[in-house]
Amino acid sequence: MTTPLIIADHVWVRRPTPTGEKIILEDVSLKLMPGKIMTLIGPNGAGKTTLLKVLLDLVPISAGTMSRKPNLKIGYMPQKLDINPTLPMTVERLLSLGTPQRLSKIHTLIDTCLTEVGAQALKHSRLTTLSGGEMQRVMLARALLTAPDLLVLDEPMQGVDVLGQEELYQLIAKIRDNRGCAILLVSHDLHLVMAASDEVVCLNTHVCCSGHPDYVTADPGYQKLFVAPYKHEHDHDHRHDGGHAHD
Numbered sequence: 142m143t144t145p146l147i148i149a150d151h152v153w154v155r156r157p158t159p160t161g162e163k164i165i166l167e168d169v170s171l172k173l174m175p176g177k178i179m180t181l182i183g184p185n186g187a188g189k190t191t192l193l194k195v196l197l198d199l200v201p202i203s204a205g206t207m208s209r210k211p212n213l214k215i216g217y218m219p220q221k222l223d224i225n226p227t228l229p230m231t232v233e234r235l236l237s238l239g240t241p242q243r244l245s246k247i248h249t250l251i252d253t254c255l256t257e258v259g260a261q262a263l264k265h266s267r268l269t270t271l272s273g274g275e276m277q278r279v280m281l282a283r284a285l286l287t288a289p290d291l292l293v294l295d296e297p298m299q300g301v302d303v304l305g306q307e308e309l310y311q312l313i314a315k316i317r318d319n320r321g322c323a324i325l326l327v328s329h330d331l332h333l334v335m336a337a338s339d340e341v342v343c344l345n346t347h348v349c350c351s352g353h354p355d356y357v358t359a360d361p362g363y364q365k366l367f368v369a370p371y372k373h374e375h376d377h378d379h380r381h382d383g384g385h386a387h388d
Contacts, residue, residue, distance in 0.1 A: 143174060143175060144175075144210060145172040145173060145174055145175075145210070146173045146174065146175055146209065146210045146213055146290060146291050146323055147172070147173040147196055147207070147208070147209050147210070147213070147291070148171075148172050148173075148206075148207070148208045148209075149169055149170055149171050149172075149192075149195065149196065149205065149206075149207055150170050150205055150206045150207075150208075151168050151169075151170055151204070151205040151206070152166055152168070152169045152170070152195060152202050152204070152205035152206070152207065153166055153167060153168060153169075153202065153203045153204040153205055154166040154188070154191055154195065154200065154201075154202055154203050155203040164346060165188050165191045165346070166188045166191055166192055166195070166202075166346060166347075167346045167347040168205075168347055169188075169192060169205075169344070169347065169348055170205075170348070171342055171348070171351065173196070173291065173323055173325060174323060175290070175321070175322075175323050176317065176321050176322070176323060177323050177324075177339040177340060178313070178314065178317055178323075178324045178326065178337060178338050178339045178340075179323070179324070179325050179326070179338065179339065179340045179341075179342060180325075180326040180327075180328055180334045180337070180338040180340070180341050180342070181193070181325065181326065181327045181328075181342050181344060182327075182328060182329065182331060182334065182341060182342070182343055182344070182366075182367075183343055183344035183345050183349075183366065184345060184366065187344045187345045187346060188344055188345075188346050189327050189344055190295070190327070192344065193293065193295060193325075193327055195207065196293075196325070197215060197217065197293065210290070213290055213291060214287050214288065214289045214290045214291070215287075215289050215290070215291045215292075215293060216284035216285055216286070216287050216289030216291070216292045216293065216322075217284055217293045217295075218277075218280045218281055218283070218284040218292070218293065218294045218295065218297055219280070219295055220295040220296040220299060220327075221296075221299060222276070222280060224268050224269060228268075228269075229267060230267065230268050231264075231265055231266060231267055231268070232255070232260070232263050232264055232265070232266050232267075232268065232271075232279050233248075233251060233264050233265060235268060235279070235283065236251045236254070236255075236279070236282060236283050236286065237251065250286060251264070251282075251286070252264070254282040254283075254285045254286055255279075255282050257282065257285065257316065257319075258278045258279075258281045258282045258285070258312060258316075259278060259312065260275065260278040260279055260282060263275055263278075263279060273299070273300025273301050273302075273305070274300075274301045274302070274305035274308075274309065276300070277297055277298070277299075277300070277301055277309060278309070278312075280297075281294070281297070281309075281312070281313075281316075285316070285320075288320075289322055290322055290323065291322060291323045291324070291325065292316070292317075292322050292323070292324045292325070293324075293325045294313070294324065294325070294326050294327070295327045296327055296328060296329070297309065297313070297326065297328070298310075298328060298333075306333055307333060310333050310334075310336070310337040311337075313326070313337065314337055326338070331367060334354075335354040335357075335358060336354070338354055339353070340352060340353065340354075341353075341354050341357045343357060343360075343362055343363050343366055345366060349362030349363065349365070349366060350362035350363050
């Protein structure tokens with residue numbers, strides 16, 4: 142039986158406010174499985190970033206349980222990297238920062254990862270000269286340096302044109318196939334995401350629906366979120382699997 146990399150079980154995140162508390166995540170349950178691409182979608186303020194940080198063990202939970210595979214290696218690609226335009230940093234220098242490998246090995250590893258993402262020609266380029274798509278490939282290479290079991294990509298298509306997005310999603314799927322790692326995507330690019338994912342989770346504080354992309358697109362929870370203006374009405378109970386049991 143395949144062991145999940147991460148299990149979130151009935152997770153809640155609450156934050157205190159001057160008048161009480163705000164619910165950021167409400168009874169969220171999910172499993173990240175090896176070799177699968179899971180995409181997290183939802184409107185602004187849905188709790189996607191908080192859930193990502195919970196899964197990465199960066200934000201404490203208020204209730205529920207979290208479990209992770211021992212010695213789990215995670216590669217993380219942030220939503221945006223702010224670069225000082227006066228800083229003359231090259232791609233190679235960025236990728237060598239904070240790496241535990243010996244210097245003799247890191248350059249070979251950098252070459253390997255840049256080649257894997259189709260960015261070897263950018264090795265000596267300054268970061269400030271890169272296009273949006275080029276920068277995302279470099280950041281993807283950076284996330285691969287640790288040979289992760291789980292690759293976490295937060296809005297990886299930011300600043301990338303439509304053609305570049307399609308190429309990047311194909312590249313992400315190829316990385317999964319070649320490395321066998323799991324991939325967790327956070328995205329708003331619904332059409333391309335659906336084609337590139339094994340499982341989609343629609344989040345709006347709680348899990349509105351989840352499953353195979355074909356199932357999710359037909360689910361009323363998805364329709365409310367992305368086809369019609371979404372209004373959350375508590376006419377259901379939250380099940381353990383993240384679905385709804387309607388009255």
